[in-house]
Amino acid sequence: MPIPTPEASRSPTVPLLYLAFALAGGLCVGLLGTGFHLAVDWLTGAYSTLRALAPSPFIALIVAIAGTALLATAARWLVLRFAPEAAGSGIQEIEGVLEGERELRPLRVLLVKFSGGVLALGSGMVLGREGPTIHMGAALMQLVSGVGRLGQEEKRGLLAAGAAAGLAAAFLAPLAAILFVIEETRRQVPYRAHTYMAVFLASIGSAAIAEALLGQTVSLPLASPGLSPLLLPVFALLGGAVGLLGLSFNRTVVLALDAPLRLPQRLWWLPALVVGAAMGAMLQLFPEGSGGGEAVVQLLAHEAAPLGFLLALMMLRFTAAILCYGTGVPGGIFAPMLSIAVAAGLAFGTAAEVLLPDVEGLARATAIAAMAGLFAASVRAPLVGVVLVLELTGAYGLVLPVLVTAACASLTAQVLGGRPIYETLLERTLRLAGQTQPEPRERTPVQLGMPD
Numbered sequence: 001m002p003i004p005t006p007e008a009s010r011s012p013t014v015p016l017l018y019l020a021f022a023l024a025g026g027l028c029v030g031l032l033g034t035g036f037h038l039a040v041d042w043l044t045g046a047y048s049t050l051r052a053l054a055p056s057p058f059i060a061l062i063v064a065i066a067g068t069a070l071l072a073t074a075a076r077w078l079v080l081r082f083a084p085e086a087a088g089s090g091i092q093e094i095e096g097v098l099e100g101e102r103e104l105r106p107l108r109v110l111l112v113k114f115s116g117g118v119l120a121l122g123s124g125m126v127l128g129r130e131g132p133t134i135h136m137g138a139a140l141m142q143l144v145s146g147v148g149r150l151g152q153e154e155k156r157g158l159l160a161a162g163a164a165a166g167l168a169a170a171f172l173a174p175l176a177a178i179l180f181v182i183e184e185t186r187r188q189v190p191y192r193a194h195t196y197m198a199v200f201l202a203s204i205g206s207a208a209i210a211e212a213l214l215g216q217t218v219s220l221p222l223a224s225p226g227l228s229p230l231l232l233p234v235f236a237l238l239g240g241a242v243g244l245l246g247l248s249f250n251r252t253v254v255l256a257l258d259a260p261l262r263l264p265q266r267l268w269w270l271p272a273l274v275v276g277a278a279m280g281a282m283l284q285l286f287p288e289g290s291g292g293g294e295a296v297v298q299l300l301a302h303e304a305a306p307l308g309f310l311l312a313l314m315m316l317r318f319t320a321a322i323l324c325y326g327t328g329v330p331g332g333i334f335a336p337m338l339s340i341a342v343a344a345g346l347a348f349g350t351a352a353e354v355l356l357p358d359v360e361g362l363a364r365a366t367a368i369a370a371m372a373g374l375f376a377a378s379v380r381a382p383l384v385g386v387v388l389v390l391e392l393t394g395a396y397g398l399v400l401p402v403l404v405t406a407a408c409a410s411l412t413a414q415v416l417g418g419r420p421i422y423e424t425l426l427e428r429t430l431r432l433a434g435q436t437q438p439e440p441r442e443r444t445p446v447q448l449g450m451p452d
Contacts, residue, residue, distance in 0.1 A: 015193070015194035015197075017148065018148075018150070018154055018157075018158075018194050018198065019194060019197055019198060019201055021144055021145065021147070021148055021150075021158060021198075022157075022158060022161050022197075022198035022199075022201045022202045023201040023202065023204075023205050024144065024205075025140065025141045025144040025145075025158065025161065025162055025165065025202055025205075026161065026162075026165040026168075026201060026202030026203065026204065026205030026206040027205040027206070027208075027209055028140055028144070029133075029136075029137040029140055029141065029162055029165035029166055029169060029202065029205075029206045030165065030168075030169050030205060030206035030207065030208065030209025030210050030213075031209055031213075032110075032114075032133075032136055032137070032140055032169070033129075033133040033136070033137065033165075033166060033169025033170055033206065033210055034169060034209060034210050034213045034214060036114055036117065036118070036129060036132065036133060036136070037129060037169075037170075037210075037214065039114075039118045039122075040117070040118050040121045040122050040129060042122075043118055043119070043121075043122025043123075044121075044122045044124075044291075047067060047122060047123065047124070050063060050067070051063050051064055051067075051284065060284055061281065061284045061285070064124075064280040064281065064283050064284035065277045065280040065281050065284075066277075066280070067123065067280060068123040068124050068125070068276045068277065068279050068280030068283060069272075069273045069274075069276035069277040069280055070276070071119045071120065071122070071123035071276065072119070072120055072123055072125055072272040072273070072275065072276030072279070072327060072329055073269050073272045073273045073276060074116075074119050075115075075116040075117075075119040075120040075123075075272070075329040075330060076116075076268070076269065076271075076272040076327060076328055076329050077269070078112050078115060078116040078119075079112060079116055079328060079329065079330065080268055080328075082108055082111070082112050083105065083108040083109055083111075083112040083113075085102065085103075085104075085105070085109065086108070086109050086112040086113045086116060086135070086330055087328040087329070087330065088131065088257075088325060088328065088330070088331070088332075088425070089128075089130070089131025089132070089134070089135070089325075089331065089332040089333060089334075090109070090113065090131050090132065090134060090135025090136075090138075090330075091131060091134055091135070091163075091184070091332075091422050091425075092422045092425040092426040092429055093135060093429070094134065094135060094138045094159065094160075094163050094185075095184060095185065095188070095422060095423075095426050096426050096429060096430065097138070097159065098156055098159060098160070098185055098188035098189060099188055099426075101430055102429070102430075102433075104138065104139060104142055104159075106139035106140065106142045106143050107139075107143075109135060109136065109139040110136055110139050110140060112330070113132045113135050113136050113139070113330050114132070114136060116329060116330040117129070117132040117330040117331060119329075120324075120329040120330055120331050121291075121292060121331060123276065123279070123280070123283075124279050124280065124282075124283035124290040124291055125275075125276070125279050125290075125291075125324045125327075125329065125331060126279065126289075126290060126291065126292070126293070126317060126320040126321045126323075126324045126336050127292060127321070127324050127325065127329070127330075127331025127332060127333070127335070127336060128170075128292045128293070128331060128332035128333060128334045128335025128336055128337075129170045129292065129332065129335065130166075130167055130170035130171060130332040130334045130335060131330070131331060131332025131333065131334070132330050132331065132332065133166035133167065133169050133170040134163045134166035134167050134170070134332075135163075135166070136166060137162040137163055137164070137165045137166025137167075137169070137206070138159050138160075138162040138163040138166065139162070140162055141158045141159055141161060141162025141163075141165070141202070142155070142158070142159055142162070144158065144162075145158040145159070153189075153190060153192075153195065154194075154195065156188065156189045156195075157189055157191070157194070157195030157198050157199070158198060158202075160181050160182075160185045160189050160195075160198075160199055161181075161195075161198040161199045161201070161202035161203070162202060163181050163185075164177040164178055164180070164181035164199045164202055164203045164206075165177070165202040165203055165205065165206035166206070167180060167181070167203075168202075168203040168204075168206045168207040168210070169206045169207065169209070169210040170332075170334075171219050171334075171388065171391070171392055172207055172210055172211055172214075172216065172217060172218065172219050172391070172392075173207070173219070173387075173388055173391035173392060174203040174204055174206070174207040174391075175203075175387055175391060176384055176387045176388035176391050176392075177203045177206075177207075178199050178200060178203050179381075179383060179384045179387055180381065180384045180388070181199055182196075182199060183381045183383075183384055184381070184422065218391075218392065218393065218394045219294065219392050220294060220297050220298065220338075220392045220393050221393065221394055222297075222301050222364065222367070222368055222393040222394070222395055223394070223395065224361050224364045224365045224368055224393075224395045224397065224398055225360055225361045225365075225397070226397040226398070227359070227361070227362070227365055227398070227401060229400065231356075231359065231362070231401070232400065232401065232404050234352055234356075234362075234366070235366070235369055235401040235402075235404045235405045235408075236404055236405075236408045237408075238345065238348050238366055238369060238370060238373065238405050238408075239369075239373045239404060239405040239406065239407065239408025239409040239411075239412065240408050240409070240412045241344070241348060242341065242344060242345070242370050242373035242374050242377060242405065242409045243373065243376075243377040243408065243409035243410070243411070243412025243413045243416075243418075244377075244412060244416075245318075245340070245341075245344060245374060245377070246373070246374050246375075246376070246377025246378040246409060246413050246418070247377060247412070247413045247416055247418040249318065249322070249337065249340075249374070249377075249378055249421075250378055250413075250418060250419070250421045250424065251418075252322045253322055253325060253326070253333070253421065253425075254424060254425075254428060256322045256323060256325060256326025257325070257326050257328070257425075257428065258428075259271075259326060260326065260327075260328070271326065271327045271328070272327040272328070272329060275323045275324060275326070275327050276327075278323070279320065279324065282316075282320065286316075288313060289313065289316045289317055289320055290320070292335040292336060292339075293317065293335045293336050293338055293339025293340075293342075294335060294339075296313075296317070296339045296342070296343075297338060297339050297342045300313075300342050300343060300346055300367070301342065301346075301364060301367060305346065306350075307347055307350045307351060310343050310344075310346050310347035310350065311343075311347050313343045314340055314343035314344045314347060317336060317339055317340050317343065318340050320336075321333060321336035321337070321340065324336075333378075333421075334375070337374055337375060337378060338371045338374075338375075338392075340374065341367075341370040341371040341373065341374035341375075342367045342370065342371060344370050344374070345363075345366040345367035345368070345369060345370025345371070345373075346363050346364075346366070346367045348366050348370065349362050349363030349364070349365065349366030349367060350363050352366065365395075365398055365401060368389060368393055368395050368398055368402065369389075369398065369401050369402045369404075369405035369406075370405065371385075371389045371392075371393075372385040372386050372388070372389040372402045372405055372406040372409075373385070373405040373406050373408070373409035374409065375388060375389070375406075376405075376406040376407075376409045376410040376413075377409040377410060377412065377413040377418065378413075378420075378421045379420055379421055379422065380410060380413065380414070380418070380419070380420040380421075381420075382403075382406040382407055382409070382410040383406075385406045386399075386402050386403055386406050389402060390402065
C-alpha cells in the first residue's frame with residue numbers, strides 16, 4: 001500500500017497544526033462525553049431517590065410511569081422542535097454529512113443531543129450513551145475545525161476523528177473507536193497520513209480524559225478463563241444463533257422507526273408517551289429490563305440465573321430496545337445490543353454446560369463472545385466487534401472464541417441477506433428527506449496499515 005507523497009501531506013507545518021487541532025478536539029470531546037455520562041448518572045440517581053421517597057409501592061409505580069413518560073416526551077419534543085437530526089444514535093447522520101447528503105448544525109446538535117439524551121437515558125429508556133457521544137463528538141470537532149483555515153478533506157478527517165473520540169469516551173475503547181470510524185467512513189474520507197493520525201490522536205485524548213475523570217480503564221470487566229480450541233465448534237454454533245438474532249434486530253429497528261409515520265402529525269407525542277410509560281413501569285417492577293444495560297451485564301455475569309429467566313430477559317430487552325429507539329429520542333443501540341447479547345450468550349452457555357459439565361466458565365465465555373457476534377451481525381464489522389468487546393471486558397484470553405463467534409455471526413447475517421444497520425438507517429433517512437441514496441457499499445476488512 002503506497003505511503004502518502006509529500007504533495008498529498010502538504011508541508012510539515014500544516015499536518016502538525018492539524019494534528020494539534022485533532023488532539024485538542026479529542027480532549028474536549030473527552031470532557032463532553034464524561035460530562036454526559038455523569039449527567040445521565042446523576043438524573044438516574046435522582047429519579048431513583050424520588051421513587052424511593054414515595055409513601056407506598058403503588059405511588060412509586062405511578063411516579064415511575066408518569067416520570068419516564070414525561071421525560072421521554074420532553075426529549076422527543078426537543079428533537080422535533082430544534083434538531084430533528086438529533087433523533088436516535090446519530091451515527092447515520094455523520095455518515096450522511098460525510099457523504100455530502102446531510103447538514104450538521106453543530107450547536108443545535110450539541111444542545112439537543114446532550115439535554116435530550118440525558119432526559120431519555122436518565123429516565124430508564126433502553127438506549128445507550130455511545131450514539132449521542134459519537135454525534136456530539138463530531139459536532140464539537142466541526143466547531144474546532146472552523147477555527148483554522150482547513151480544506152474539505154481535512155475537515156472531513158476531523159469530523160471522523162470527533163466521532164471516534166465520542167465512541168472512545170463512551171466505552172473507554174480507543175482502539176475499537178479508531179477501527180469503527182475508519183471502517184464506517186473509509187469511502188467518504190480519503191485517509192492520508194495526517195487525517196489517519198488525527199483519528200488516532202482524538203481517540204487517545206478522549207479516552208485518556210474519560211479514564212482519568214471516571215477512574216476506570218475497562219467499562220465492563222468480565223474475567224474468563226481460557227478455553228480449549230476443541231470448543232471452537234460450540235462458538236461457531238453460537239455465532240450462527242447470534243447472527244439470526246442480529247438479523248432480526250436490524251429488521252425490527254426499521255419497522256419500529258416506520259410505525260410512528262402512520263400517525264397524524266399532531267400525535268407526535270404519542271409513541272414517546274406510551275413507550276415511556278411502559279418503560280417506567282418496567283423500571284419499577286423489573287429494573288433488569290430497563291436502562292442502557294451496563295449494570296445488567298455486570299449483574300448477569302456475576303450471578304447465576306436460570307435458563308428461562310435469561311431467555312425472557314433477552315426477549316424483553318430486545319423488545320424494549322426496539323420500541324425505545326423507535327420513539328426517536330436521542331440514544332444509541334450499542335449498549336442495549338450488548339446486554340441482549342449477554343443474556344443470549346449466557347442462555348446458550350447454560351444450555352451447553354448441560355452437555356459439557358466439566359468445562360469451567362463456559363457460560364461466561366459464551367456471553368462475552370455473543371457480544372462480539374451480535375455487533376458483527378448487526379453492524380457487519382466483525383473486527384471492530386472483536387476489538388470492542390475485548391477492550392470493554394478485558395477478556396483477552398478469549399480472542400480465538402470471540403473471533404470465531406464474530407465471523408460466524410457476520411457470515412450468517414450476510415448469507416441470509418442482512419445489511420449493515422447504519423447503512424440501512426442512512427438510506428432510510430435520505431429516502432424520507434427526498435434525497436438521493438448513496439450506492440450500497442461492499443464491506444471489506446479494515447486495512448491496518450497506512451491508508452492510501
